[in-house]
Amino acid sequence: MSRIMNEAGTRPAFPFTALVGQAPLQRALLLAAIDPAIGGVLVSGPRGTAKSTAARALAALLPDGAFVTLPLGASEEKLIGTLDLEAALRENAVRFAPGLLARAHDGVLYVDEVNLLPDALVDALLDAAASGVNTVERDGVSHTHDARFVLVGTMNPEEGELRPQLLDRFGLMVELENCHDASERQRIVKARLAFDANPQAFCASHEAAQHELSQRLRAARVALDALAWSDAVHERAAQRCVDAAVDGLRADLVMLRAARALAAFEGAAQITPDHVDAVADAVLAHRRRAMPEPPAPGGNAQAPELSRDASDHQRESEIKTDSDVDSDADWGELAPEPVAARQVKGVIPLPAKKS
Incomplete structure (x- = not known):
């Protein structure tokens, strides 16, 4: 019991x-x-x-x-x-x-x-x-x-x-x-109300199913050591973890253990890649990371630091180009106002710009 x-x-x-x-x-x-x-x-x-x-x-x-x-x-x-x-x-x-x-x-x-x-x-x-x-x-x-x-x-x-x-x-x-889902909510609530009304009677009605499940748990624990992971199972677990871009190897180990436990619970003679797929979601739900974007075809794959430097250099070039040309297209720009210049001691004045 x-x-x-x-x-x-x-x-x-x-x-x-x-x-x-x-x-x-x-x-x-x-x-x-x-x-x-x-x-x-x-x-x-x-x-x-x-x-x-x-x-x-x-x-x-x-x-x-x-x-x-x-x-x-x-x-x-x-x-x-x-x-x-x-x-x-x-x-x-x-x-x-x-x-x-x-x-x-x-x-x-x-x-x-x-x-x-x-x-x-x-x-x-x-x-x-x-x-x-x-x-x-x-x-x-x-x-x-x-x-x-x-x-x-x-x-x-x-x-x-x-x-x-x-x-x-x-x-x-x-x-x-x-x-x-309304029908499922009804089934959940009805089961709970029946349990609360008479817990002993409700449990007694499920005693046979409980006993069977408890026996399956015992048998599965005993069967664990007799089940080995094949190369195909290792490969499937590794590929699922690579696809999820997980950090480290803990996910692989847990996935293999969980697949073995599922095979033992089902009374299977061996662990299969299908067992790996069945447990993968629970193993990866809190470990999955987004994969990095692949480089564009024919693009120049370079280090992020180099790309950042090139981008900064391009922005500086654009700013210099914009300042060197007469930008009449800049709406709302104010005309420069003449400012009286005076020589500062110790500073060599710049030569006047030729027109």
């Missing part, structure tokens, strides 16, 4: 299989759950698009997974944990007070409005999410523990963006939009 209660044990989570209109988000969350080394999922979208509901629903699918929320005002010690140095000196042993990273092990760590967190906290989150371990160091004393969890960060673009360096470290990104 899949775990449907949240960390407080007082209210069941909305079933993952009952989510409506969230297919891209559901796929990204499942892939990150199969291989947490993908680096977590960043969900961007307006308020009321079921971001937190989907994250809680994913935690309910995991065998021993908790759902841990990182509040905006949390300190770094609350996140990574603390060391009792006095106990270390007195007892010659490390006494570690676990933080939220330890509590989220094998579960989901949810960060609402991650774009508003201090950069130091985001760095610590992403380091642990990618490596699967957390190390706390203080005055030469250190403690390391496992911290494998699915990181789910949400943000509303209207409230600010993440720095590009932090964006790139999120494995996958899904951009949600408001639903403008």
Whole structure:
């Protein structure tokens, strides 16, 4: 039986299989759950698009997974944990007070409005999410523990963006939009009202589907190591990243991991280029850059500095040419007025210009 209660044990989570209109988000969350080394999922979208509901629903699918929320005002010690140095000196042993990273092990760590967190906290989150371990160091004393969890960060673009360096470290990104389809809105609202009216009965009606999906997640995790990337898969991933003009190689690595996770989830015997194409959008959504304009055919490709210098030289030549000719065509120009000249001591006067 899949775990449907949240960390407080007082209210069941909305079933993952009952989510409506969230297919891209559901796929990204499942892939990150199969291989947490993908680096977590960043969900961007307006308020009321079921971001937190989907994250809680994913935690309910995991065998021993908790759902841990990182509040905006949390300190770094609350996140990574603390060391009792006095106990270390007195007892010659490390006494570690676990933080939220330890509590989220094998579960989901949810960060609402991650774009508003201090950069130091985001760095610590992403380091642990990618490596699967957390190390706390203080005055030469250190403690390391496992911290494998699915990181789910949400943000509303209207409230600010993440720095590009932090964006790139999120494995996958899904951009949600408001639903403008009336029939789909009705299905979403009806499901939510039915859940709120009787959560236990609603979850019971989806228990079979939840159990099947939970078993598929388990099997996919086991199958990961048996799947290898062929040269054709490597080539497709590299080409997709080149076409998107991404910085660095993190996108290639994430794309290959995500393609492998998808193949494992589908029970495929091997990873194919189609798996790469299926995950490419989520990998590249926050990394894609505009390609530079190619040089014109037959044009003289030169360095930008040289082009700028040539352009400045051309403008100077045009200005000199305009000042040397009689520009009667300049409408509104005033005729020059005679000004009395006097010789300044130490300055040699210029000879009069011959007409």
